Amino acid sequence: MRCAERQPLAMCCWMEPSSDEVMDAVQAGLCDTFQRDFLCCRRIGSLPWKDLEHQLSIRPSFVLRILEQTINHPVSQKYPPSSQYRRLFLSELIKKHERTGAEPLDDIYTAFAEVLNSEDNTLCYKSYCLPTGDPVTLAENVAIISEGTTGLVTWEAALFLAEWAIENNGLFNNRTILELGSGIGLTGLVICRSCSPRRYTFSDSHQKVLQQLKENVLLNGFVLSEELSDTSKTPTTVVSVTELDWESVTEQELVALDADLVIASDVVYDPDILASFSKVVKKLFCCTKAGNKLEVIVASTIRNPETYSLFQTTLDDCGLSWQVLPDHKNNIFAYDKNCTVQILKLTFKV
Template identity: 50%
Template sequence: MEEPERLARGFERGFLAGRRLADLPWEDLELELKNSRDSSSLLAVLQKTVLHPLCLKYPPSVKYRRCFLTELIKKHEGVADEPLDALYEALGNVLNAEESTHCYKNYLLPSGDAVTLCESTAIISQGTTGLVTWDAGLYLAEWALENSAVFSGRSVLELGSGIGLTGIAISKACRPRAYTFSDHHQLVLQQLSENIHLNGFLLEPKAHSQDAAKGQSCTAELVELQGPNLTVVELDWNSVTKEQLADLRPEVVLAADVVYDPQLIQALTGVLQKLSICNSDGDPPEVYIAFAIRNPDTYHLFQTELDKAGIRWQVVPGSQKNLFPYDSHANITILKLHL
């Protein structure tokens, strides 16, 4: 691979996923510009980022693209006398674009496919943090792609799916038989369904609808040709019954970044206890929960509640590839629970 192409690939994955600009390989670009004294590297980076087909169709936020191009122009001006028209033309197009409360992020898979998500540009929006992708979800998706045998041909239930990164990645790359996404916030469920559709899955109404106020669920089934059966379910941890969980027939249960609030831990533990007895005709499901340890006290509280419930746990080694752009310095853990 030629150096400009290799350098551009270094920007591509992080830029498309909206990674922090400071984490992109600017030093490598500076070194290449000083050594080559031409614009081939800059043009290659431009083609793999702002002019990438995914970016043109599903762009990151206007602010993100503007700041990226401004930094790219600074790097060029630091070593060249003549302006590079392509850079200024791209910046002009971005400056004329309208800001939005939503943006797109594109997470590249090893297969060359991508998970495209519409996300909120604000961490907290409409009273929820569920409209953005969190590091633990990226971490869990990365682990899942390296351990696809856990999911292949099996029925998976995800608790607190958010806007769908982990589940869509698994559905695309790990060949589950069925995947049930679940959450409780109505706006999150709506955005989740839109993102599933955005990634090529067809939405078909299911035959039954239930009253969520009574702990029942409004369900929509999504089917992809020759792919898993995907379902979106409204799930209230405080009122869901073991019978409802049994109807979902999960063989594997996942959750990412659901251990951050002490007030949620008891409800989560209650769901796990119900899952341990919901499969009367078979073994309890395998359970994997990933979370960033922001407060050690909250982590220890979760461990204590698991011990009280008689749920054994073990730490699962994470991926070392850093395929997705989460903070590599974040303290993220995956626990395998034995119900």
């Protein structure tokens, strides 16, 4: 093999980037942050407005680049955040630009007029960008509690567990996974996209949640197993959505799921469901086929230390041991990093 020819000395010397190159790099990073935060509807006040103000004081036209990466981004155009969120975002963007004293830009005001004329809806879209740049898009309810459930929105522990799964993808690769209390599907969709499980079963017990969950699975390009025909090409990951009530599910039904990895996130917020969750996990361990090893991973946001302590006590009472797993290192998604989320690995005391 021929070695590369030695370059002239002048070409080998490291050259300090110009001020324009530095600014371009800073602005590219700021655009990426705004895009990720905007698409997943991160709280308006949490966006890096101070950094944007600084860049606009140098180059007022930079606001158009932010507009293109947010409101006019193809994902936003196809799956827009709520009208209210877009109005608040554009109001703040216009305010920052006006402070520069630069000439008004028609594109921003045109976008604002379009949002003002759009109809409010109970559903909105939130898109979470994977490390590959591909989005996972969810239709979510704009209200935290609706239809008598909190399961129609995405919570921090679901995002935390999704990030953890990406960093620990070997645990999920080629596994048959059952997710308990899937909600509208963020964690499972990220795992199916990033970790290549053999089979993934989303589950919940609330009919409205199940309906929205199925729609989100289809929205992200997956085909439900019951819709696969005999002539269909088997996908890399076989995906299904099933109704699973922790109180009434039988061991036979759990055996049929044949899971070797069970996951759950944000299922310990209510003391009233701790016992039923612990019992269904115990059932899963007890009905695992001989020779198979079951692993159970649970991510929880610790909102109330007393409730979380009760959860651990309930696990102990059901004969389940628990071990705190190390956190992941890389933050991928935009959410409140000040909340405390812990991941437990559960095992059955033989």
